[in-house]
Structures are given as structure tokens and as C-alpha cells.
Amino acid sequence: MHIGTTITQFIIEEQRQIKGATGDFTSLLNDIVTACKVISNAVNKGALIGVMGSLDSENVQGETQKKLDVITNEIFIQSNEWAGHLAAMASEEMDDVYQIPGQYPRGKYLLVFDPLDGSSNVDVNISVGTIFSILRCPGEGDAPTAESFLQPGTKQVAAGYALYGSSTMLVLTTGHGVNGFTLDRDIGEFILTHPHMTIPADTKEFAINASNQRFWEAPVKRYVQECLEGKTGPRARDFNMRWVASMVAEVHRILVRGGIFMYPKDTKDPAKAGKLRLLYEANPMSFIVEQAGGASSTGRERILELQPEGLHQRVPVILGSKNEVEKVVAYHKEA
């Protein structure tokens, strides 16, 4: 498809390529696109509509919820529950699975999402996003449970994110490459502006929260140290560093100009294997990154092959430009 195609045309064209497609998937994607437009509007209006700041509540991970965490979760549910294509949803902001009420026959798909990624950035007007992943609902007509969602990332049917930045973008993969669309607010449509996004194999830019340095494992310490040594070190070139603290913004930067992003395993809280959540952060982003020619690993295993053990399970994440990710993985092996 060419630059200027609307996302609606793009999704219909994808459906045409699939023999026997019923239109359910197309319609589900359209509902997700609508939800992202509504969220974009709420994030953009910000303080004008009183949506900034925190609530007294905590989510299942013990994080204080922002008002917008709860509002965006609600928007995603409302946009996606009515059409009958979904059997259930799961989100960062809900302890348990959300069953679609009063449904017969049961929908085919499961939707997992992080309705507002990087929400600590919302009050300071820095880019935030929404991440989503679509899975098939296993079993014949059985009511889905949390178990139904515990599928490796290789089983994802589609994944994407919306980035609410200086412009609003939606980046999508259905397993045939990665395409980026920019929201034209005048006509209310996402327009294809970034076809076939690809991540360069090499990079001179890394992203990591350096305040956790003392908790990292030796291979990550080594990799970052060598980047910092620049031209005079073993890498013989200078590196630049970025940290937005919104995974969506970091992954988008990597899709546009390459780079490596790490939220590695650390010893800060021994109960947690990493910070980012497998089902609605690591898996969808890994699917997108691999589809764009990049790589994604925990340092030890390919993220997309992990067998999930819980809805809100956390994993270490090292993703981006292939050669750099492979270098970090090699350092893990050596160690």
C-alpha cells in the first residue's frame, strides 16, 4: 500500500489477502483504532478537561494509578466489547480477565493491552502511548480464563501501539512487516506515512535507566560500560544515550532510527524478574521489533518464545538493532 492510504483501506486490503476471512478481525482492528483516537483526544486535552494527576487507588502491580490510566482503560473496554469479536480482555489496569458480558456465540479473539504506557510522564507533557496484542481464544466455546491468555508471543495474530507525541501515530503489525500511520486530526483518520518500517542492524544509541546500574547483572554492566568508553574503548565509536521512560516512545525511536532499549533483569526487587510486563508490553513490542528486522531477548531467551505463567508476569527486555541485541546476548552466554 502506498503513502496516503487510510488505515481503514489498509486493514480491508489485509483482509482481502486472507482466504475465507469473515471480517471479524478487520472490525476488531477498527474498534482498536477508534479507541486510540478517543485516547489521543483525552491525552491531548489534558488539564483542560481535568484528566491529569493521580488517584488514591493502586493497580494489581501496586502502582499508584493516574486518572488517565483508569479513563483510558475504560475507553478501551467500551470501544471493544460491543461488537462480538472478542471473548475476553486483559489489561495492566485490571487484576483479572474481563469477560465480555452476555455473549453467544463466543468471540474468536482475546485482546491484551496497556491502555496508557509511560503514564508517569503524563503530568509533565511527555509522550505516552497505548500497547495492544491480539491472540486467538483457545478452546471451542469455553469461557476464557486467565489461562487462555498464557500463550507465547509467537502466537500473536497482531500487535501495535499508538504513540501520543508531537503527532499521534499508530504502528501495526499483523505478521507481514510493520507500518506506521499518522493521525490527521482534520479528517479524523490515520494515514499511512511510514510504510515497511525497518530497524537498522547497527546503532550508536542506547536506552537504559542508568539509576539502576548497581542492580544490573555483569553482562549488561559490561555492555553499557563499553558504550560509555566510546572511541577510546573496545567498541571504537562514540555512543549516544536516551531515556524517555515511556516504552512506546523508546520503541518508536528505534523503529525510526535504530537503537537498543534495555530494561534488564536486576536485583532491585528479587521478587521481580524485570520491570516490563510480558503479555502487554514485552510481547507486542517484540513482535513489532522482530517484524521490522530487529531482535528481542531477555538476554537469555527470545522473548516471543517464553511460555507465560501469569497475566501480569514481568520479564527482562533487551530489544532493537539486531547486531547490538546479539552482542548483549553473547555477553550473557560468555558470563
Ligand SMILES: O=P(O)(O)OC[C@H]1O[C@](O)(COP(=O)(O)O)[C@@H](O)[C@@H]1O
Ligand atoms: O520509571 P522507570 O524505571 O524509568 O521505568 C520506565 C518504564 O516503565 C514503563 O513506564 C511502564 O509502563 P506503565 O506506565 O504502563 O506502567 C515503561 O513504559 C518504561 O519503559
Ligand SMILES: [Mg+2]
Ligand atoms: Mg507500560
Ligand SMILES: [Mg+2]
Ligand atoms: Mg500503563
